[in-house]
Amino acid sequence: DPVLKLEAVERAYEEAGHTLEVLRGADLSLKPGEMVALVAPSGAGKSTLLHTAGLLERPDGGEVYLSGQPCGSLSDRERTARRRNDIGYVYQFHHLLPEFSALENVMIPQMIRGLARREAETRARELLDYMRIGPRAAHRPAELSGGEQQRVAIARAVANAPLVLLADEPTGNLDPETSSYVFEALEALVRQSGLAALFATHNHTLARRMDRIVTMDEGRLVPFAAA
Ligand code: ADP
Ligand code: ADP
Numbered sequence: 142d143p144v145l146k147l148e149a150v151e152r153a154y155e156e157a158g159h160t161l162e163v164l165r166g167a168d169l170s171l172k173p174g175e176m177v178a179l180v181a182p183s184g185a186g187k188s189t190l191l192h193t194a195g196l197l198e199r200p201d202g203g204e205v206y207l208s209g210q211p212c213g214s215l216s217d218r219e220r221t222a223r224r225r226n227d228i229g230y231v232y233q234f235h236h237l238l239p240e241f242s243a244l245e246n247v248m249i250p251q252m253i254r255g256l257a258r259r260e261a262e263t264r265a266r267e268l269l270d271y272m273r274i275g276p277r278a279a280h281r282p283a284e285l286s287g288g289e290q291q292r293v294a295i296a297r298a299v300a301n302a303p304l305v306l307l308a309d310e311p312t313g314n315l316d317p318e319t320s321s322y323v324f325e326a327l328e329a330l331v332r333q334s335g336l337a338a339l340f341a342t343h344n345h346t347l348a349r350r351m352d353r354i355v356t357m358d359e360g361r362l363v364p365f366a367a368a
Contacts, residue, residue, distance in 0.1 A: 143170040144208055144337045145194060145305045151202035151360075152189050163189045165360025166203070171305065171337035176328065178348035179341040180365055181357040187341040190357070191307050194339065196224045208304055225254060229298035229336070233310035235290045237282040243269060243293045244278040250300050261300075268296035272326045288319035295327055299334065306331065306338040312347065320344060 152164040163186040171177060181187055192198040194205060196212055199220075205212045207227055212220060237246045247265035252258060269275045272292040274285075282290050291311065298306060311327070312320035324347050331338050340351065348354050354365035 142172075142209060143206070144173050145169070145171040145339070146206040147190075147194060147203065147362075148206070149203035150190075150193055150200045150205065152186075152193055152198065152200050162360055164193065164200070167357075167360065167362050169194070169339075169355065169362050171339060173304075173335045173337055174332060176331055176338045176340070176351040178351040178354045178365075179339060179356070179362075180343070180345065180348050180354055181341075185357040186360060187357070188309060190362075191230075191309055191339070191341060194305070195228045195230060195307050196220045225250075226301060227304045229301070229303035229306040231291075231294055231298045231306065231308040231311045233313040235282070235294035237290060237293055237297070239282055242279050242281055243274065243285065243289075243296075246282070246293055247296045247300050250297060254301055264300060265296070268300060269293070271330060272296050286319075287315055288323055291315060291323050292326055295323070295330070299330060299336065302334070302336075304336060306336050308338065308340040308342075310342055311340060312342070312344060317346070320347060324350065 147167055147169040150164050150167040153160050153162045167190060179187055193200050207223060215223065244265050247268055248261040251261035251264060266275065266278065269278050272295060274289050274292050277285055277289055312323050315323060342348055355362045356365040
């Protein structure tokens with residue numbers, strides 16, 4: 142069964158008196174442990190799609206299902222709860238809290254969710270080890286390299302064991318070698334935990350390492366056919 146499913150999703154923005162239809166019947170289905178790349182030009186609607194899939198924005202039409210549950214009828218409060226519990230999000234720029242250590246950055250979402258400090262710390266250390274930055278756990282973001290910061294952000298995104306990981310250009314600001322290294326850590330984590338991942342990326346080399354590639358065509362998702 143798909144862990145995330147988008148069915149005929151529509152999303153339009155009203156701007157200066159005219160309507161911009163960004164998503165026009167987008168369908169997508171992600172299975173547990175599956176990694177899908179979303180490759181499309183700037184302005185095609187990738188962020189809109191990720192925000193809709195991540196329950197940050199409500200679609201104007203169609204439905205988003207998380208582990209089979211239709212999310213359209215949820216209240217705002219219920220949507221926020223599902224987002225916190227079931228969706229992990231990685232941005233191009235990591236948005237780590239600058240005044241906290243790497244370890245604390247990974248602990249905080251778990252403690253917000255109600256986990257005791259000790260348990261949150263144990264899990265945070267495991268994840269940082271898994272991402273091969275355990276020895277850097279006590280450092281603040283500014284003391285880490287770009288690739289290290291992004292690995293901390295990934296550890297944080299999966300700290301609450303989400304069902305789905307959404308990423309908007311997760312390696313966009315990294316050099317190719319660091320991107321590849323970060324991607325390998327991420328891939329190992331996805332395969333090991335069985336979460337489903339959707340990554341918007343411009344990096345075709347990374348995209349080709351995922352299970353499949355989709356692109357956007359007039360507001361719909363279609364398989365990407367390499368030219
Ligand atoms: P991408 O991530 O592929 O660059 P976006 O989803 O950010 O694309 O944007 C798709 C289109 O929708 C763009 O033309 C953008 O200007 C427009 N858009 C995105 N968000 C809004 C908004 N909140 N209000 C109006 N227009 C928006
Ligand atoms: P708050 O924590 O104040 O409720 P938000 O509602 O913006 O802030 O975000 C809640 C959580 O959702 C944060 O952990 C944030 O990282 C995550 N998040 C942000 N953007 C998305 C998205 N597009 N899809 C899913 N989760 C997201």
